[in-house]
Amino acid sequence: MSIIVQKFGGTSVANADRIRHVAKLITDTYRAGNQVVVVLSAQGDTTDDLIEMANEINPHASNREMDMLLATGEQISVALCAMAIEALGCPVVSLTGWQAGVVTNTVSRAARIKRIETERLEAELNQKRIVIVTGFQGINRNEDITTLGRGGSDTSAVALAAALHADLCQIYTDVDGVYTADPRKIPDARKLDEVTYDEMLELATLGAQVLHNRSVEMAKKYNVSLEVLSSFSGNSGTIVKEVAKRMEKSYISSVAVDKNIARIALIGVPNETGTSFKVFSLLAQNNVNVDIILQGIGHEDGKDICFTVAQSDLEAAAELLKQNRERIQFNRLETNTNVAKVSVVGAGMINNPGVAAKLFEALYDVGVNINMISTSEIKISVLVDQKEADLAVEAIHEKFFQMM
């Protein structure tokens, strides 16, 4: 008998019909002879509605009370889903985060799971019950309710799968797997049967909204087999695991694009040690995440430092740098939001040094200019003009995947 953890997001439980559909998927898994633990998000817009109610009363409400409020969203989902399963005639019990033993640290609204006390979960499974657990929430050592922040329900599911030594953790979402590129943009994009944790991590960082980063990190750490699949299509999805089977020639798994970035250039900073440190420690202290960094080798009258940030951080970052102009000593600050980051990800490129060259060739073929380059072991990102981004993705996808 296998233990399977299934996670359904807010759109999958948005109304009575969808809850009934989810209940059917769950009971099918149960009736196939598995022990089933289900993790649910709040229904549709419930969390946003609750935040709006709170803002109307106090826009500066404490995180502790926000957690108390927001945790009700998932509690409603699990109770309703359990009722739908009761209607299908299977034994079931819903549990809140604290009932399921999800213990977190004390950071309200962005808590981290510290451990899961599985006694109750195991007792319910031994009673042959389907167990429906609220995602996104836990309890801290003060017995206060906490929530896990963005992507929290994915993390809850993976943590439960790890704690219960589950055979598989299925993340149901509105896409039916990981594709070689965004299928809405690239008609030739193909669904991948398997990707590695590292590839998935890079893809998550690149803005592919399939799985939250923290959940993939946790899956990698505890070696939890993940499956990303759609609750609507009924197709098998993409398995995320340590080593992925891949056809020999496909060094990369996916092409992704992120248009929500901006480039900042500091022109004419002193060509001396410590300048980069000053700039990036300043940004880090103020919670500005910096992505690609490019620093010229410099000459006598100074050097240039370029880097990218999320567009939402641009204003704060630029303001911060201007305030510290005297300390950093730059001549000019330039910003540019008409940029996009195009990335290829693939565990296969570790042993295949030709990937970068092939990428550059693809872009050269269609006349796309490369602005900045950043590489990791399994990823190559290039910064291009935003208006050329789609063309770049198309060209790269064709170059890497046509030969498969």
Next chain:
Amino acid sequence: MSIIVQKFGGTSVANADRIRHVAKLITDTYRAGNQVVVVLSAQGDTTDDLIEMANEINPHASNREMDMLLATGEQISVALCAMAIEALGCPVVSLTGWQAGVVTNTVSRAARIKRIETERLEAELNQKRIVIVTGFQGINRNEDITTLGRGGSDTSAVALAAALHADLCQIYTDVDGVYTADPRKIPDARKLDEVTYDEMLELATLGAQVLHNRSVEMAKKYNVSLEVLSSFSGNSGTIVKEVAKRMEKSYISSVAVDKNIARIALIGVPNETGTSFKVFSLLAQNNVNVDIILQGIGHEDGKDICFTVAQSDLEAAAELLKQNRERIQFNRLETNTNVAKVSVVGAGMINNPGVAAKLFEALYDVGVNINMISTSEIKISVLVDQKEADLAVEAIHEKFFQMM
């Protein structure tokens, strides 16, 4: 320093404005130097909305899952109210039933409070925090969430007041106290400064929706001083306590009327022992509450048994009796819904035997016929034609309260 428990119902927290108003009342009490524990119901129609959602998914959902669902209503209220209090600058914490240590038995949807473990409550009060607790809910020994059934938030408030040895338990409602009669009907009706627990119990049983019976019973048992007052008027309310101060001549405290009753008459039952037992044990076993009972002394060819039930129970009761006609052996069953029960309640009547005579005189004066009579130590109820009920109340109120 006094400990004051304040309870606000669903209409008092129905929207942001009302929550802000309630927060003001709470912080005023806190700033006057009191330790304040607040008990809240779910907002306005929240509970009904949740029940509707459940019915759409599974009209036969288990009580356990219904409790899981319904408990979210109060959790939303307490979080929002705590936020409103934060906005007013007072230290505050909201607690669910289980966080507040409200331990109940395992009867879902109609749980009874077994004990309150006050460690957390006391710790929060010692930290000078206002504590906002979800009414209507607790946790059972299996760590499942339970709800207390109708009037549950009143009971939560009284139980917390008892456990914390509070100096006063204020029940805020949409009326501003207990009146000598329904002020919407009797313009001369006066608010009472004090009534006894027993009087309040009789009034609650008579359908005065001011306080739920169970909460008054608990207040009496643990000698908790209750105050019934309005969250809208700002006036002082009515204190409910063991012995009420009363002007010498007012033997009764209040006149009440209940039009939601029906009379059943069993005509021609055998004049032998055991008949009444058969009838009323049958009804009790089927959860039909019987109120006034009148049984003739009987003669050779049988006797009649009359009694009243709530109109909502009439159909079931009549059907049940007809099914058991052979066992009970009655000739005819008559039902009548055009009746009303008019009652006078007053601890003073124990030592004043003239109250009944005075009541009958009042009704005789205006030509109201008395159909059935029932008395307790501190209550006299008469059954009259429904169309004469208001006239009866008016006449009684004038007779008893004009001389004050």
